[in-house]
Amino acid sequence: MYDFFYHFIKICLNEKQLKQYPVTDSINSLVTYAKKPNNINKLPSEIMKYLEYIESDLNDIKKIRDSIIHKGKDIMLTRDSGKLYMRMPIKDLFSEDNLLPNILEEENLNYDVEKYLSKIVKTTFKNMEILGEIIYSEICNNENYKWGLYAISNYCIDDFNDFLILKNFD
Numbered sequence: 001m002y003d004f005f006y007h008f009i010k011i012c013l014n015e016k017q018l019k020q021y022p023v024t025d026s027i028n029s030l031v032t033y034a035k036k037p038n039n040i041n042k043l044p045s046e047i048m049k050y051l052e053y054i055e056s057d058l059n060d061i062k063k064i065r066d067s068i069i070h071k072g073k074d075i076m077l078t079r080d081s082g083k084l085y086m087r088m089p090i091k092d093l094f095s096e097d098n099l100l101p102n103i104l105e106e107e108n109l110n111y112d113v114e115k116y117l118s119k120i121v122k123t124t125f126k127n128m129e130i131l132g133e134i135i136y137s138e139i140c141n142n143e144n145y146k147w148g149l150y151a152i153s154n155y156c157i158d159d160f161n162d163f164l165i166l167k168n169f170d
Contacts, residue, residue, distance in 0.1 A: 001124055002027045002058060005131055009047055012138035012145075017042060028062060031055050046134045054127050060101040061120070064088075067099050075100075078110060085110035 006027045067073040088099040
């Protein structure tokens, strides 16, 4: 989902910025692009700050994705007292380690699956909301902005919302 943010940012760019915008289709590549000193003025300053703000969240997602897709790591699931827990062993199945980022900031080696997935989804949606506010602000501050019709749609699944969005773990 984060890679769609790469496309959303284009909505608030002027023609000059669009021509200089990297053609990678990757938010991680855009973060790298934004960090280069010669690219400081090629994106709006609020977008630059935003990319810096979400970088650690992107790194967590990238670590999970790369471990599974590129390194072939498996997630080990266990059940305890009716709860499902997960970890991604670094060495072997029975090693006492976990490759998954500790986004819950807990001392447990195994992470509660519901809490972990909920944290990822809520963080992603929070970052998406912040990006929407920045895009809106950039558009409103540009009196020469050429309005176009944009549609971004998705289907909301009630069970998904109940499971990962509305459930309170606090």
